[in-house]
Amino acid sequence: MADTIVIGAGIAGVTAARLLQAGGQRVVVLEARDRIGGRMWTDRTAGFSVDRGASWIHGLTDNPLTELVAELGMDAVEFTVGSYQAGGRPIADFDEEHRRFDADETRRWLADIDTADDLLLQASAASAPGETYADVSERAIAASGFDGLRAARVRAFHRHRTEEQCGTDIDRVAAHGLDEDAIDGDEVILPGGYDVLPRSLAAGLDIRLGQQVVAVKWSEAGVRVETASDVFEAARAVVTVPLGVLKAGGIRFAPELPEVVTGPIERLGMGVFDKVFLRFAERFWEDGVYAIRQHGEPGFPWHSWYDVSAVSGEPMLLTFAGGDWARRIEAMDDDAIVASAMQGLRANYGDAVPDPIAHWITRWGGDEFSLGSYSYVAAGASHADHDALATPVGGVLHFAGEAAWSTDPATVHGALLSGHRAAERILGAEIPIASLAEGARPESD
Numbered sequence: 001m002a003d004t005i006v007i008g009a010g011i012a013g014v015t016a017a018r019l020l021q022a023g024g025q026r027v028v029v030l031e032a033r034d035r036i037g038g039r040m041w042t043d044r045t046a047g048f049s050v051d052r053g054a055s056w057i058h059g060l061t062d063n064p065l066t067e068l069v070a071e072l073g074m075d076a077v078e079f080t081v082g083s084y085q086a087g088g089r090p091i092a093d094f095d096e097e098h099r100r101f102d103a104d105e106t107r108r109w110l111a112d113i114d115t116a117d118d119l120l121l122q123a124s125a126a127s128a129p130g131e132t133y134a135d136v137s138e139r140a141i142a143a144s145g146f147d148g149l150r151a152a153r154v155r156a157f158h159r160h161r162t163e164e165q166c167g168t169d170i171d172r173v174a175a176h177g178l179d180e181d182a183i184d185g186d187e188v189i190l191p192g193g194y195d196v197l198p199r200s201l202a203a204g205l206d207i208r209l210g211q212q213v214v215a216v217k218w219s220e221a222g223v224r225v226e227t228a229s230d231v232f233e234a235a236r237a238v239v240t241v242p243l244g245v246l247k248a249g250g251i252r253f254a255p256e257l258p259e260v261v262t263g264p265i266e267r268l269g270m271g272v273f274d275k276v277f278l279r280f281a282e283r284f285w286e287d288g289v290y291a292i293r294q295h296g297e298p299g300f301p302w303h304s305w306y307d308v309s310a311v312s313g314e315p316m317l318l319t320f321a322g323g324d325w326a327r328r329i330e331a332m333d334d335d336a337i338v339a340s341a342m343q344g345l346r347a348n349y350g351d352a353v354p355d356p357i358a359h360w361i362t363r364w365g366g367d368e369f370s371l372g373s374y375s376y377v378a379a380g381a382s383h384a385d386h387d388a389l390a391t392p393v394g395g396v397l398h399f400a401g402e403a404a405w406s407t408d409p410a411t412v413h414g415a416l417l418s419g420h421r422a423a424e425r426i427l428g429a430e431i432p433i434a435s436l437a438e439g440a441r442p443e444s445d
């Protein structure tokens with residue numbers, strides 16, 4: 001019998017399992033998929049890395065990933081636009097008439113968004129319970145005194161930022177929903193593929209792939225975990241399945257979980273955020289820009305294209321769909337999605353822009369082992385709900401994963417830290433996060 005069963009081999013699961021095993025425990029990890037990494041998933045079928053899940057380390061300062069990635073020898077490329085920044089790095093901004101902003105327009109736009117964001121912070125600080133991010137955005141725009149076009153640009157920007165950061169529409173997010181959104185330091189992407197990280201941390205662990213957990217029976221004496229084909233027993237379990245799976249009742253708990261855990265599961269939202277990678281035979285956009293951005297009304301639904309050519313060495317753009325638009329594209333076929341995204345690009349670069357020679361499209365909302373992309377603070381929820389989700393149950397059940405970390409939910413480092421916290425609680429001791437890299441072998445295809 002194992003000491004601990006970890007359910008899910010994403011970054012939270014492998015972190016918890018590795019630290020528990022290093023602490024002397026017998027650990028078994030049960031993973032439903034036929035691969036390790038969960039929402040860190042690198043597609044290498046084309047001979048280069050395409051990260052279908054996470055791509056960015058969101059802020060290198062005070063981030064445990066910074067040292068970990070360096071110790072594992074993973075190459076990193078600076079790419080500080082991963083959090084829907086308006087500026088800070090060169091961006092090809094296009095106006096409503098599809099003309100490129102000149103330097104003055106860019107300066108005015110950045111000043112406008114700074115003003116609006118300061119007002120938005122004040123509005124969310126003064127917001128009443130139950131108010132949404134849409135409410136405080138509108139209040140900030142009204143307070144700015146901006147006229148029609150300037151107001152419309154700020155409004156579109158706030159909407160798109162929410163869709164990207166939360167995977168949902170602005171009127172579903174709590175007024176405080178993006179409070180945790182500050183980025184400390186540069187951001188980077190990983191040309192060798194982000195899933196090298198969870199796969200390296202998985203080295204030496206007992207991970208059973210293809211084991212979809214369907215039921216967890218628990219008492220203070222221990223846990224009995226049932227998969228479609230097997231039964232596993234242990235003194236305790238760490239549950240790291242995504243919030244989408246918990247919300248859908250994908251695992252039956254007996255006895256039922258207490259309200260301290262079911263409350264956050266119900267109140268927090270699970271967003272949908274999908275990626276569309278477009279590979280072109282030749283580059284048709286300008287050198288030296290991190291992203292192309294369409295402002296104002298014409299930016300619905302496609303508004304931002306990120307130049308990720310540094311990852312593949314090929315001319316590649318990455319665009320996103322979040323919220324309702326993401327759910328809608330998941331029902332469309334690939335050709336229709338590519339045609340739609342190309343319409344947005346051609347509006348700015350001309351009808352002569354050729355079709356892409358390859359594309360990669362994700363559908364995380366329909367992925368049965370994720371049922372969404374990441375969690376967000378829905379109207380009526382609070383950041384405290386993230387940590388409350390990790391309240392130990394009966395001394396034997398520990399929840400971890402990005403949704404269970406309040407300061408940086410929806411991130412790789414938040415998920416990792418939640419796995420670290422679960423291991424510390426179980427071992428009853430502080431564990432230096434740096435010890436995670438000990439004995440981890442760099443793994444790639």
Ligand SMILES: Cc1cc2nc3c(=O)[nH]c(=O)nc-3n(C[C@H](O)[C@H](O)[C@H](O)COP(=O)(O)OP(=O)(O)OC[C@H]3O[C@@H](n4cnc5c(N)ncnc54)[C@H](O)[C@@H]3O)c2cc1C
Pocket residue numbers: 007008009010011012013030031032033036037038039040052053054055056057058082211212213214240241242245250251273274275362364368369370372373374400401402403409410411412413415
């Ligand atoms: C498109 C996209 C882009 C993103 N971009 C970024 C980014 O750039 N930077 C960033 O920091 N974060 C990003 N994120 C978020 C980041 O990927 C996640 O926060 C993080 O990987 C979550 O790790 P986790 O261990 O909590 O969950 P997961 O990685 O989802 O791991 C949970 C595991 O549980 C397994 N599982 C599910 N159900 C069962 C079951 N019944 N039985 C057994 N196993 C089960 C799943 O298969 C999965 O492997 C992105 C996510 C998506 C979807």
